[in-house]
Amino acid sequence: MKKLLNELKDTGLLKEHQALPVVPECVGEWIEHCKGMGYGLIAALTFKLSSTMHEELSVKILKWLGNEGNDETFALAFITGKYEIEKPQLFYLKHIDMSKRNSINDLYLKKYIHTDLTENGEHRLSHTMSAKGIYPSKEYCAFTQQEIDSMQTGSYEQIPVPVEDGE
DSSP states (O other): OHHHHHHHHHHTSSOTTOOOOEEOHHHHHHHHHHHHHTOOHHHHHTHHHHHHSOHHHHHHHHHHHHSTTHHHHHHHHHHHOOOEEOOOOEEEEEEHHHHHHOSSEEEEEEEOOSSOBOTTSOBOEEEEEEETTOOOOHHHHOEEHHHHHTSOOTTEEEEEOOOOTTO
């Protein structure tokens, strides 16, 4: 492994103060799984992926690896063991019609964060008001694209949650 790290440095693919590669959470889990099982890079990139993982997770990882440059990102993260987990973009869902009718507040979709779950283990949804121009709590009102895709959101405006310094 040390020889490979030195070769990467020699070719310029690995620099001393290079930013850490950024990978999705599922890819980070796969890297940790492979290292824990003692797999090498080739095994992590090939047959072991599809044969040892849940099919849906395997598909996500293979799809990510199929994007240009991600195989090199994976290799660098795997070899060095140093990487960052990408944070998914979060969105507020502002109810379009209800917000237009209210001159003081906007209405945002809100998920309950407690034991009030549906039979499927999903959070129940409601609305919360927030003064115009002020966003509601990210903890209760921010949704990932995956969550949004699983809902019917035709009457909502999707607003990216601003990234704060230090996140």
